[in-house]
Amino acid sequence: MRNVNVLISGASIGGPALAHWLIRYGFKVTVVEKAGTLREGGQAVDFKGETHESVLTRMGILDDVRRLQTGGADQEIVDANGRVLAVIPGEFTGGDLEIRRGDLSRLLYERTAPHCEYVFGDSITSLTETPAGVHVTFERAAPRTFDLVVGADGIHSNVRRLAFGPEADFVKFLGHYYALVELGADFGQSATMYNEPGRMVTVGGTKATAFFVFASDPLEYDRYDAEQQKAILARRYEGMGWRTPEVMKAVSQAEDVYLDSLSQVRIDRYSAGRVALLGDAAYGNTLGGFGTGLAMVGAYVLAGELAAANGDHRAAFAEYERQMRPYAKIAENGNAGPFLAPGGGAKMLLRNWTFKSKFLLGIMMKLTDKYATHIELKSY
Template identity: 45%
Template sequence: MTTTTATTTATSAATAAAPGRNRRVLISGAGIGGPALAYWLDRYGFTVTIVEASPQLRPGGQAIDVRGPALDVAARMGVLDRIRDRRVRMRGMSMVDGDGKELFSTTERTITGGEIDSPDVEILRDDLCTILAEAAGPGIEYLFGDSLTSVEQDETGVRVGFRHHPARTFDLVVGADGLHSNTRKLVFGPEADYLAYMGTYLSVWTMPNYLGLDRWQLFHQAPGGTWGGGVMSVRGNTECRVYMGFESADLLACDHRDTDALKRVLADRLGGQGWELPRMLGHMWDAPDFHLDAMAQIRMDSWSSGRVVLLGDAAYCASPLSGQGTTLAIAAAYVLAGELKAADGDHIAAFAAYEEEMREYVRLNQELAYTNKARVEAQAAAELGEDTDLDTAVPDFQEAGEIIASLVLKDY
């Protein structure tokens, strides 16, 4: 990676020789979709700059799944073996009651990753981000610790204002900056116009493996609810990632960037629960990678406006309940870059083709999130003694697998 505070874009030899139009691309966000898109654009002869609000690639995050078409993209990028080498390698999971008594255990699947013997790869988010950024190579310019303050476009380009760097002009801008996309807000309007809240919150952070877990997950469901908390050992059992969630009828009033306020909310919601949840919350206060956010989706009629286009969660977040955010971002990055190549940089044709290729796949995966949510709620109702037929209440996991595999990638 090339980190710079100058205004000169790092240009690869391939870019210098590349014909065509709209070659200078700014990507906002260095998560999953941003570096994956940068990889392909760089190889297709575009000049790429990534601006990222964090001072470095963001640490922490949950274990995420690379599935279906994303595995194909990773193979085409030459990083699939690296991704598989860094997978979390779970052996199984257990559910426990408030006293820590095991209710059941399985070595066939886990809550976070699904079927253990599936071809899917479960990997920590920060590990995958590092792999993708390193694969993109030294031709990518990074502006860390900065963000967009303005976006003004005309028929010749996009003038972008930065919080810290001097303003610059690019041919195209891609917002790959997540659920709370700043790019989307600047170009398309308020987040509230596009956000569909799903009634729950999820939090993740790192803590020591004081339970001595060996590639295992332990989860506790709060009595009478569908959420609670759990923990999984990672990085050769040297640490753990904690997951906690709770239901909320409304969005929280505090800002999603106010970490201290969010920690207090989580402590108030789950501090009185059983099992190890209070002790895990004790480790939360000093966790440098604490994250808490709403389970929500982004729904938009169009993912582009002029020379600006959105990618991944910024355009069509399916929520962690879908288990498909990572796959959507990687697959869509491949498609967007490929369509820009095929259109020789004609953004109007490329953006339209990108939406045509991805729109139905996005719709199916967003529906999958609600299917998964219905299953969790049906299971909770059954445990409370309500008459619920899980087989007819929601589709089975085979249907989910068919949705995941339904996107057929083109060769560009």
């Protein structure tokens, strides 16, 4: 496969995971990432069930993920006075293995960087398929031609926009936004959640990350402008009780802010010609609980099928879609927004009661187990 040259857009999770497998199979790989460096921190991501564990084992990184795991601690839901209303079990939020997104991203990058080309601080501006491959232009680098291009660049995928069409055709806004803010402050406790109708804040730990979810109409803002995002959060959380004023003071001084919509990707195909989509670009459902696992499994399947097809992208992409479409169906369902930030007092009580009921919690846990393992992995 040494003559097959693949460009991957996105250096978060799916892109480096795909690079790992393609390198192993002898492909020549370039990864382009819009950010100037790897994005550290971020929310915890989790793996669940034998399918996810099998992929991590076959990659040879299971022990490293276990070494870096965060533990999946229980999370308390409290009222404005700090009285505990319910407890979310760690196994519900953290699966079998939980790791910070930034730690997983760095692990994958360090495993692949010596064997492929990473280009940070650049982005694709056009994709033109030719008989020789895909002619690619960039914001900064000189144009190049690649045999294949893979968009692993998230729910707002630039590759999907260029190769498939406008984002509005494929991404459904779910009526909520979420934000992650690295506070760098000591909140001296494990993660604690507080709700008021239509908004939620969770914070805790010695190097706390604040997590916000709030109901909203669509917002216009620059996703790369931290000050704009902090201003939105300040307006949305003004007057909120509990420790929220203390949290918002820390937010105003923070440098690392990430605000985005809760959205779902609805697309009828994962490839177009020599271009394919992976992870959230193809089957994203924000905060749906399966994004990282889907990306890691998708990378395994896509690379394996390209190797099995001896680089024949038509056969490989068709088989990739045949396998992943049923497995990724979970991403077409569910909306975490109303669950995390219920719209009224009665809905908050019902959500909290779910975690008090061993029966209901058991049903939810069994369903997640089923979804996480609903694919039979080939041995490539």
